[in-house]
Amino acid sequence: MVRLACIVYVTIVFFAFGGKCFDILEFNDKLFDNAIEMNRVLDPDSAFTSWIRMIMKLPQFSKRELSDHQSIRYQGDDLLHRLMPFSMMGHHFGEWMLNDLEKKKEEERVYTIATFLGCDCMYEYIDEDGIYRGFHVDLLNAVCREAGKKCVNQVVPQSACLTHRSGEIPHAGSAILGKQIDICLGWSKTSARTLSVDYTEPFVRFETEVLFVVKSGNPNNFDPNDIRGKKIGFEDGYFTDKICLLHARHRIVGVDTMQPHQEVYKDNFKILLEDVRHDRIDAFFAISGRIAPYLKDEFEFIGDDVGCVTEKSFHGIKRKDNPLTWFDETLKAMKENGKYHALCHQANIDHGHKGKIDCSTE
Incomplete structure (x- = not known):
């Protein structure tokens, strides 16, 4: 749809300027080639998107700047004045196309939310039928469904989310850093961990020594x-x-x-x-x-208890450059409208044989 609309726009420009339009199209072809070069490692639509962004910059050019381009300078002021309305149209048209592309990309995106079999308890366990279950699975499914997002659960070793080796400080694991995972659920907050990862809205409270x-x-x-x-x-x-x-x-x-x-x-x-x-x-x-x-x-x-967490609650962790505001906004809204507590209550019924879930995060 977007590519067809672009062809229509270029066709209008061609008939408006006749043969002289070849110089303008040649100029645009160069921009498109540069976009492909810059975006060869990105997703297939990114080069096309960059080309649109470059075309959208045309209305920002001054008359003198436009005259500096060899491909259109000899055309004179008449061509320049004829070009500007189409350039303006291209800006708004390009803006519409970009918004449409971004919307479609978000609709098709699948978010990967990881859990790990850390305790064989109410948060995550494998039942008698070999099915991976627990409150963390229920939570990620409910938040994604409420937000209208496509999500998959990836079960990983905990070190894929966050790791700490001898002589090092704790840092984000390979799956987080490698962008294979968007969020890892079931992590407590410490001052050292906040140096390398960000935290989601908290959920469930835990008491432990x-x-x-x-x-x-x-x-x-x-x-x-x-x-x-x-x-x-x-x-x-x-x-x-x-x-x-x-x-x-x-x-x-x-x-x-x-x-x-x-x-x-x-x-x-x-x-x-x-x-x-x-x-x-x-x-x-x-x-x-x-x-x-x-x-x-x-x-x-x-020995005696060593307290070292800043909050006695579980969070999700994520890369610092991956805000995922929709997850926090949705989880917070679910707490306010009662859906989160209903979910937690049902989880205590479904998984209570593995331990009690404390739905309070205050």
Whole structure:
């Protein structure tokens, strides 16, 4: 439709100026060729769009600037005056075409919202039929449906969304940085994380403690208040990292002097529990509510809670250059009109056997 309209416009210009129009079209062809060169790695319509944008600039040219172009200078003032109305028409026509292209592009866009199987709990789990379920899945489907957006759920490792390796600060994961994912759901906010990612409107509140995990009975006499020379396990991508541990530097000796070889990051907490069992690490620094169901009689928590989150609620995380205002606006509106709380209430019925969802975010 847009390309047909453009052909009609060029045809009008051709008949208005006769053979002399070839010079104008040649000028436009050069612009179009440049647009293709600049946009060869972008989407198929981008070169065409850039060409329209260039044509739309013609009304901004002064008479002297237009006369400077070799292709139309010799035509004289008469051609210049005849060109300007069509140039003005081209500006408005081009504006309409651009708006139409952008609207169609947004209508066809599919947003990728990621979740990860972090806790096998009410937020995400696989049921007896092998179906991936949980409140995060319900939430993304409801927000996208309410906003009229096409979305798909991509299940990824948590490190694809946000990662933290030994000796580094936490930073956005490969799938976020690589623009494979627009939003990752189910993340708490910390001051360190805000350096590399932005957060969505909060949803659900959580209460948890951050503690050390050791073997039952603490046979190696691990002292949670003195970790000098100890190897500590951290789960990659979680806020229970070295920076979180630094919040307790005033009472835990040895935190400030930890060396990279003392920080052991693994992608799976079950591997870290195995490391504790076989004395490969001295303790595992973990979220109590997340790990408690897996401790059984083999492991125990030790020490006092280390608080290191700025808000006790879950958010989505996204790239800083990807505002996605529609997600926040829709989620906020759903909170105000009651649809969010209705969704959360139904989720407690559907997934309550996996734990209670606290719909309060205040």
